[in-house]
Amino acid sequence: MSQMNLGRLAAEWRASRRLRLIVLIVLLVLAGHGLSALAARTDADRQRYANDLELQLRLEGLRGPNLWAPRADEAEAALEAANGRVPxxxxxxxxxxxxxxxxxxxxxxxxxxxxxxxxxxxxxxxxxxxxxxxxxxxxxxxxxxxxxxxxxxxxxxxxxxxxxxxxxxxxxxxxxxxxxxxxxxxxxxxxxxxxxxxxxxxxxxxxxxxxxxxxxxxxxxxxxxxxxxxxxxxxx
CATH class of the missing domain: 3.30.70.60 (Ribosomal protein S6/Translation elongation factor EF1B)
Structure with a gap:
């Protein structure tokens, strides 16, 4: 019975051009949707990688020469200068x-x-x-x-x-x-x-x-x- 159904379906597929076009359009829509989702996921992964790389570079910069002590000294000097301008x-x-x-x-x-x-x-x-x-x-x-x-x-x-x-x-x-x-x-x-x-x-x-x-x-x-x-x- 199943072989007869398959044979009938194959005959209709070969005989009906409209059916073949409909199936082709459906496949194209599904393929486009899949490619769009894949591109969005790729962009998200690329942005996440760039953020992680930037964070890594900043952390590596903090491991370098200690910049906080000079900045603290500069802020303290600026505060003293401001206080010194008060009458x-x-x-x-x-x-x-x-x-x-x-x-x-x-x-x-x-x-x-x-x-x-x-x-x-x-x-x-x-x-x-x-x-x-x-x-x-x-x-x-x-x-x-x-x-x-x-x-x-x-x-x-x-x-x-x-x-x-x-x-x-x-x-x-x-x-x-x-x-x-x-x-x-x-x-x-x-x-x-x-x-x-x-x-x-x-x-x-x-x-x-x-x-x-x-x-x-x-x-x-x-x-x-x-x-x-x-x-x-x-x-x-």
């Missing part, structure tokens, strides 16, 4: 005096009329035991068209003097209100000098300048990269 003061009162002198110069050079300059008490900088921070405030009248010059002069104090809040009006007699935060590095005092200063009483900090109401300053986390709040007001 150095000998006492908390000196930090207040430095910031007050800087704000006085800023107001005078930019023609701030009726300038009222006040500074807060010196505070420690969280997570930076060798730094002090001082808040200062300038209130006055800025000249007309003097906004750009004033802001450029203010940016000259960066990064160690940063603006916490700026309020500038508009008009011929515009109101100015500026709150800045200055950072200063504590000077290293030899133990003998510190002991003699404590004994003579000369090591005490001078009385702080009149402080402004810190409730007028919005509460914020102390950050070295905090952006200032700028507010522009129009005066009719």
């Amino acid at each position: 150095e003061v000998s006492s908390a009162g000196s930090a207040q005096a430095e910031l007050q002198a800087w704000m006085t110069t800023l107001a005078a050079e930019n023609g701030i009329a009726d300038a009222r300059i006040r500074v807060e008490e010196t505070l420690d900088v969280p997570d930076h035991p060798g730094l002090w921070q001082v808040l200062g405030r300038i209130d006055g009248q800025i000249p007309q068209y003097g906004h750009g010059t004033f802001l450029r002069a203010l940016s000259g104090g960066l990064p160690w003097i940063q603006a916490d809040r700026i309020e500038i009006g508009d008009g011929t007699s515009a109101r100015l209100s500026l709150v800045v935060r200055g950072y200063y590095r504590r000077a290293e005092v030899p133990p003998d000098d510190a002991a003699s200063g404590d004994a003579s009483g000369s090591g005490t900090s001078p009385a702080p300048a009149p402080a402004f109401d810190d409730r007028a300053i919005p509460a914020q986390e102390t950050r070295m990269d905090a952006a200032p709040e700028i507010r522009m007001e129009s005066v009719p």
Whole structure:
């Protein structure tokens, strides 16, 4: 029976051209699909081999000359250089005096009329035991068209003097209100000098300048990269 079926199938295969074309198309589709899957697998294996080779080369490079020690020395030197650029003061009162002198110069050079300059008490900088921070405030009248010059002069104090809040009006007699935060590095005092200063009483900090109401300053986390709040007001 099976031989008869096979013979009939062979006869139909020889007699039907359409059947032969259909079978050929099916075989071509299957072959194309197989080649595509094989090519994708080959590309994946090639990429995996390249990644493994790159990782091997990197690991072999780590086994070579020790580069971490020079890099650590370079990073430490860069950190010391950055710390060395921070203005150095000998006492908390000196930090207040430095910031007050800087704000006085800023107001005078930019023609701030009726300038009222006040500074807060010196505070420690969280997570930076060798730094002090001082808040200062300038209130006055800025000249007309003097906004750009004033802001450029203010940016000259960066990064160690940063603006916490700026309020500038508009008009011929515009109101100015500026709150800045200055950072200063504590000077290293030899133990003998510190002991003699404590004994003579000369090591005490001078009385702080009149402080402004810190409730007028919005509460914020102390950050070295905090952006200032700028507010522009129009005066009719």
